[in-house]
Amino acid sequence: xxxxxxxxxxxxxxxxxxxxxxxxxxxxxxxxxxxxxxxxxxxxxxxxxxxxxxxxxxxxxxxxxxxxxxxxxxxxxxxxxxxxxxxxxxxxxxxxxxxxxxxxxxxxxxxxxxxxxxxxxxxxxxxxxxxxxxxxxxxxxxxxxxxxxxxxxxxxxxxxxxxxxxxxxxxxxxxxxxxxxxxxxxxxxxxxxxxxxxxxxxxxxxxxxxxxxxxxxxxxxxxxxxxxxxxxxxxxxxxxxxxxxxxxxxxxxxxxxxxxxxxxxxxxxxxxxxxxxxxxxxxxxxxxxx
Amino acid sequence: xxxxxxxxxxxxxxxxxxxxxxxxxxxxxxxxxxxxxxxxxxxxxxxxxxxxxxxxxxxxxxxxxxxxxxxxxxxxxxxxxxxxxxxxxxxxxxxxxxxxxxxxxxxxxxxxxxxxxxxxxxxxxxxxxxxxxxxxxxxxxxxxxxxxxxxxxxxxxxxxxxxxxxxxxxxxxxxxxxxxxxxxxxxxxxxxxxxxxxxxxxxxxxxxxxxxxxxxxxxxxxxxxxxxxxxxxxxxxxxxxxxxxxxxxxxxxxxxxxxxxxxxxxxxxxxxxxxxxxxxxxxxxxxxxxxxxxxxxxxxxxxxxxxxxxxxxxxxxxxxxxxxxxxxxxxxxxxx
Numbered sequence: 001x002x003x004x005x006x007x008x009x010x011x012x013x014x015x016x017x018x019x020x021x022x023x024x025x026x027x028x029x030x031x032x033x034x035x036x037x038x039x040x041x042x043x044x045x046x047x048x049x050x051x052x053x054x055x056x057x058x059x060x061x062x063x064x065x066x067x068x069x070x071x072x073x074x075x076x077x078x079x080x081x082x083x084x085x086x087x088x089x090x091x092x093x094x095x096x097x098x099x100x101x102x103x104x105x106x107x108x109x110x111x112x113x114x115x116x117x118x119x120x121x122x123x124x125x126x127x128x129x130x131x132x133x134x135x136x137x138x139x140x141x142x143x144x145x146x147x148x149x150x151x152x153x154x155x156x157x158x159x160x161x162x163x164x165x166x167x168x169x170x171x172x173x174x175x176x177x178x179x180x181x182x183x184x185x186x187x188x189x190x191x192x193x194x195x196x197x198x199x200x201x202x203x204x205x206x207x208x209x210x211x212x213x214x215x216x217x218x219x220x221x222x223x224x225x226x227x228x229x230x231x232x233x234x235x236x237x238x239x240x241x242x243x244x245x246x247x248x249x250x251x252x253x254x255x256x257x258x259x260x261x262x263x264x265x266x267x268x269x270x271x272x273x274x275x276x277x278x279x280x281x282x283x284x285x286x287x288x289x290x
Numbered sequence: 291x292x293x294x295x296x297x298x299x300x301x302x303x304x305x306x307x308x309x310x311x312x313x314x315x316x317x318x319x320x321x322x323x324x325x326x327x328x329x330x331x332x333x334x335x336x337x338x339x340x341x342x343x344x345x346x347x348x349x350x351x352x353x354x355x356x357x358x359x360x361x362x363x364x365x366x367x368x369x370x371x372x373x374x375x376x377x378x379x380x381x382x383x384x385x386x387x388x389x390x391x392x393x394x395x396x397x398x399x400x401x402x403x404x405x406x407x408x409x410x411x412x413x414x415x416x417x418x419x420x421x422x423x424x425x426x427x428x429x430x431x432x433x434x435x436x437x438x439x440x441x442x443x444x445x446x447x448x449x450x451x452x453x454x455x456x457x458x459x460x461x462x463x464x465x466x467x468x469x470x471x472x473x474x475x476x477x478x479x480x481x482x483x484x485x486x487x488x489x490x491x492x493x494x495x496x497x498x499x500x501x502x503x504x505x506x507x508x509x510x511x512x513x514x515x516x517x518x519x520x521x522x523x524x525x526x527x528x529x530x531x532x533x534x535x536x537x538x539x540x541x542x543x544x545x546x547x548x549x550x551x552x553x554x555x556x557x558x559x560x561x562x563x564x565x566x567x568x569x570x571x572x573x574x575x576x577x578x579x580x581x582x583x584x585x586x587x588x589x590x591x592x593x594x595x596x597x598x599x600x601x602x603x604x605x606x607x608x609x610x611x612x613x614x615x616x617x618x619x620x621x622x623x624x625x626x
Contacts, residue, residue: 028413062370109368109397117368121392127358128393131365131373138326138348158389161358169350 002224003218004104005289007050011217012086014287015045016278019247021080021093023274026260027267029076029097033105035257037077039181039214039242043148044081044221052146056086059113065143066116070125070159071150071179072106074260080110083250085275087114123156125149126176130166133174144228148177149266152184156192160205167206170233175224176207179214181244181254199239207237215281240259247277269276307463308406310335310442313448315374315404316344322453328363328375330356335465336376336406356386360401363459364393367400372453378412379405379462383424383560389457395431399414402459405548408438409499409551410585411464412591421462426556428460429529433479436528437461438558440502443472444526447479455481461498466590469503470522484532490521494539494546496562498525500594501549508603510606522610528558536565540573545611549578549599575615576607 003011008044026032030201048054053065069078076096083090088102095101102111106120116132119125129147134145153159166174168257180198182189190193199209210226212219220240227236245251253259261271301519305313319325319341333339335349337488344347352359356377363373375382382390382405391545394401403426404576428436435457439445447462452459477485487502488509502524509520521534521543540546546560546566558616559577578599594600598607 066369068365087422117365118392118397120387122391123357124361124393127361127389128365128368129361130358131367132369133365134350134362135326135366135369135371139324140367143368158357158361161352161355162361164355165350165352165358165362168353 001222002290003221005285008218008285008289009282010161011280012281013047013218014016016274016281018045018077018084018228019274020271021084022077023262024051025076025080025093026271027030028094031259031261032097033073033259034076034077034256034262035183035244036071036179036181037074037086038246038248040144040179041077042217043177043179043240044077046224048081048085048170051224052081054114055141057113059087063141063143064286066112066129066145068117068118068129068132068145068147070129070147071122071153072119072142075107077089078107082112082114084164088112088209106279108218114214115254117191120211122153123158127162127165129174129176130162130169130171133171134169136155136173145174146177147174148179150196151178151180151182151189151198154178154195158169161204163202163207166235171235172179172230172233175219175227176235176237178239180239181242183244183258185258187255190244191207199288202237202239206234208232208234209237209239211239211241214242215246215264227281242267247274279283297573298461298607305442305443306466307439307445308337310445311404311463312340312450314446315341317488318450318453319345319348322372324364324371325453326350326371326373327372328352328359329355330377330381331358332377336404338374338376338404341374348400350557352383356381357389360386361393363401364389364397364399368397372400372402374402374404376406378407379421379424380407380419380420383421383427386528387427388473389405391431391468395433397459398433400456400458402461403446403448403465404461404503406460407465408463410553410588411500411551413467413585413588413590413593416587418432420585422553422580423556423586424462425528425552425558426560429556433458434529435459437481437526437527438498438528439463439501440471440524441468442474446475448526451479451481458590464500464590471503471506481533482527482530484535484536485524485526486521487524488520489524490519491543492519492545493612494521494523495546496523496525496536496539496546496558498528498550499597500551500590501604503553504594504599504601505549505604508604508608510600512605516614518608525558528561531561531565533565536562537569540566540569540571545574547576547604547606547607547611552579552593553582554579555582574611576611578603578607
């Protein structure tokens with residue numbers, strides 16, 4: 001079901017706030033994975049502010065929905081979300097990456113409240129999510145497990161081992177996403193290691209594939225609703241076509257912004273850019289929302 | 291150990307070590323519905339498949355995909371299951387090292403790895419299937435408990451102890467039948483405590499796994515042939531290590547031989563040498579095992595003989611170490 005105009009606008013406002021906090025955190029830390037952080041922010045926003053059944057007062061609640069960020073290097077986007085939801089103190093963002101901080105590049109489940117799995121070594125998140133989802137079946141629980149992968153991460157064989165398992169065991173209480181920003185550290189995905197035909201690969205591994213604009217909250221919402229209503233035995237993967245660095249014009253789509261430093265000038269430019277981006281996104285929600 | 295059956299020597303001659311594991315896992319599975327089992331197309335070889343026959347809805351054969359298997363197990367553990375995971379030792383320790391390191395140990399996930407075909411026990415398969423540095427790897431992972439049982443009885447105790455103790459475990463057992471060291475499970479097995487199987491004041495042989503039986507045999511032979519009193523310590527618990535028992539052996543006997551089915555780098559010999567070095571008390575010391583080399587292809591017992599970690603090899607080394615010109619006075623200033 002499509003988002004209502006009111007809900008869409010509220011989520012756009014939240015996504016903008018989180019993009020801004022991600023930029024602030026990058027600035028405080030001196031540098032960070034801001035490119036892949038901004039590309040995934042809409043997925044994080046819709047999950048945390050519409051779908052995830054979680055309770056910051058009970059982070060270990062056994063029946064909570066689980067979320068595994070397989071592209072663990074996007075901690076700089078996830079940490080602001082966990083702070084915004086009330087799982088962690090806002091002051092912690094100012095210590096991001098600093099010595100003895102609880103928050104490093106890859107969020108540690110033992111140190112950051114609300115993190116279900118310590119990821120960072122790529123390829124591990126999807127199999128952890130498959131195990132988490134299967135555990136619900138064994139233990140008779142009805143929580144959902146969500147997992148976001150990076151596209152470059154899909155070079156890892158373990159992703160495809162896990163994909164086979166998800167299909168083989170019929171793991172339909174798992175909803176997977178790929179942040180298809182088409183960039184990785186050393187270049188564009190198709191130049192470093194070709195992924196296309198990417199959707200066909202997932203189909204061949206037994207998944208139902210939904211391809212959406214990953215910077216469109218309404219499309220993401222419709223895809224998640226589709227996955228939740230899935231009554232087949234096939235798991236669903238949502239390939240979210242995104243833009244690396246989405247919202248900051250001078251870094252958008254540039255693979256070199258996988259990890260970067262934000263000096264004062266770049267930061268200020270980024271803030272202006274995020275505001276303009278937000279206005280354009282609001283206008284789209286106003287126009288297309290029902 | 292509390293609970294479960296007490297096995298006896300009557301059965302121990304009839305069952306392989308892995309079959310003991312399979313049996314005890316089925317017992318645990320009947321008692322504890324949160325136990326799940328995973329394997330990578332080695333259900334039959336590792337005997338974890340016995341659990342699968344008893345509890346098919348809690349058994350996950352992931353195909354030949356060890357990395358996926360260990361990550362999945364971590365996810366299951368974090369959600370409240372207690373996964374037992376079995377594959378060959380070499381694949382558990384090396385093929386999936388990153389997954390065990392990051393997903394299981396870093397997160398202190400309650401995953402029990404029962405790794406079979408340890409050391410050179412699958413000798414005929416060649417070095418791709420010999421686990422000669424698995425213990426070095428597992429021992430270096432924070433949060434990991436590492437157990438190397440001597441036989442079927444000790445495997446039963448170790449597997450039960452793993453269930454009862456929260457946190458990651460790596461239990462390394464052998465392919466096929468082990469020589470019988472214990473005639474029952476009731477001998478006071480405790481994680482972190484060595485078992486003294488032979489008393490002795492002249493020299494101590496420190497062993498685990500398949501070398502335990504061999505060391506006992508060597509001790510008995512040397513006692514009758516040479517009148518030597520050879521202490522034998524079964525250090526089944528490689529981590530945590532029984533530092534006290536090793537220090538006592540150094541002080542009591544001043545001569546130490548370690549024998550293990552593993553590279554001499556990183557395993558039991560290294561662990562013992564670290565304790566000796568930190569004591570600051572010298573002693574005659576020799577490490578038997580693979581001398582930083584790959585093992586030949588062959589039967590396990592033949593390989594053990596070639597490496598000098600069978601009873602004959604251990605006895606010969608004990609005699610050599612006993613013959614060393616080693617000062618037993620308390621003046622350390624003139625030691626080399």
